[in-house]
Amino acid sequence: MTVHSDKEQRIQRDDPNISIKAAADVISGQGSKKAADVITDEAAVSKKDTAVERQTGSQLQVLHQSDMEERVTALLDAFICGFQRTTTLFFGRIVSNPTDMPHFNDWLGYSMTYNRVPFGNGNALHTHNSVEIFVALDGDFEIGYASGPCKDDFADSEHADVSDHVPKEESDAGQEGFRQDTASLQSLHSSCHGAVLQPFDLVTCPAGVYHYYMNVDKSQEDRQILTILPGRPAVHWAPQVVGNARSKGANCDNKGALITKDKPYHAPDLPERVFAENEMDPYVRKFGSYTDKRVTTPDGCDSDDLVDYVVHLADPEDPDNKWIKVGYLELCAGKPDVFAAGSSAAPRWDLLVIVLRGRAAVRGVSEKVTSFSESLGKLEMMKLPSNGEKFEFSCKSCNGGSMNGGDLPDEMATTLLVVKSSLPHTFDYFFDPHKVELAEKDGEW
Secondary structure (H helix, E strand, O other), X not given: OOOOOHHHHOOOOOOOOOOHHHHHHHHOOOOOHHHHXXXXXXXXXXXXXXXXXXXXXXXXXXXXXXXXXXXXXOOHHHHOOOOOOEEEEEEOOEOOEOOOOOOOOEOOOEEEEEEEEOOOOEOOOEEXXXXXXXXXXXXXXXXXXXXXXXXXXXXXXXXXXXXXXXXXXXXXXXXXXXXXXXXOHHHHHHOOEEEEEOOOOEEEEOOOOXXXXXXXOOOOOOEEEEEEEEOOOOOEEOHHHHHHHHHOOOOEOOOOOEOOOXXXXXXXXXXXXXXXXXXXXXXXXXXXXXXXXXXXXOOOOOHHHHOEEEEEEEOOOOOOOOEEEEEEEEEEOOEOEEEOOOOOOXXXXXXXXXXXXXXXXXXXOOHHHOOOEEEEOOOOEEEEOOOOOOEEEEEOOOOOOOOOOOOOOOOOOEEEEEEEXXXXXXXXXXXXXXXXXXXXHOOOO
């Protein structure tokens, strides 16, 4: 991946002809005023904490592999051996780290990243006030979840010395070591339950469940996983993670947010949810169960009807206005699919399309975008403008191939991941679509 300057990455593609090169021209004073007009004042935005409102999803942007920047991001668990990875931030912020800026200027109400993870590595046990979605992109990942409580009243208190959760042999001289009734980080991770995602599988991890991901791919090579976190990008690290990281020099608060010159995003305490073995399975969606809706959908229908939305999460208190869907669509040779986000009269949703495999050719269909033409390769993406403009997606890797009444070989198929959402374009909310379901299960509702 090519590393570009921050300003270059933040130039939007309102105009199909505006590219990274045009962005560089603008920065050097040689580009057009039209391109310059779409540079956002990041410094002013970063000073805000909550209720941050930027663009309203109206812009069109394409992101190629050459545009993406992987970062070795300052995250709490990076202080601990076994949790190394790089992060590519597309929307929102990286949890507990407000300084890194995203590639996209539009805020769609969620934070989204790719994470490149060495074999045997991942992230440490943590939880959020919102649901977190994981998609395995090119390898097998274990999604672990705590088999018992991770925290206690002592760890939650404002005056807690979370370093008490570090084993004595791992703690600095002078510290008392951890109490015998609290598991060390290593034993805590090893006691977790787990569910394995294969390429393109996804899971929606409910709020309040302590969880982690780890690269367990048989190739033992680096693999990538996608994360989506709606709402405020705040995190609660397990107390054992906080204590271990502090013993290795991390300067953080008791929830694990790193203390920097920029104010991190905080979240209120929330009840911990502990899942029994296999209890995460209903939240896993297997790509192998993908349904090709072309078989049952009449010709001429809207392409959105062809997407197999395997996830539809909605706020139980406002299901019509706060929701997110994630689904798959396999492009067919000779059968282009047309997508639009919202309508010119009433923008209602945001639409992001990611190529999971193969290549897709994209061209503008509506009058205002007829000059638009792009080619998207593996893991490249396009955010459609929320004004009803239509774009045609066709299978570029299918050219010369034929369905012949059956499936294309994997090397020829083009599969899209479609993320459709209607969420507040702000960080000032949390998104817990499972809270009623889980409360009813526990007899608390």
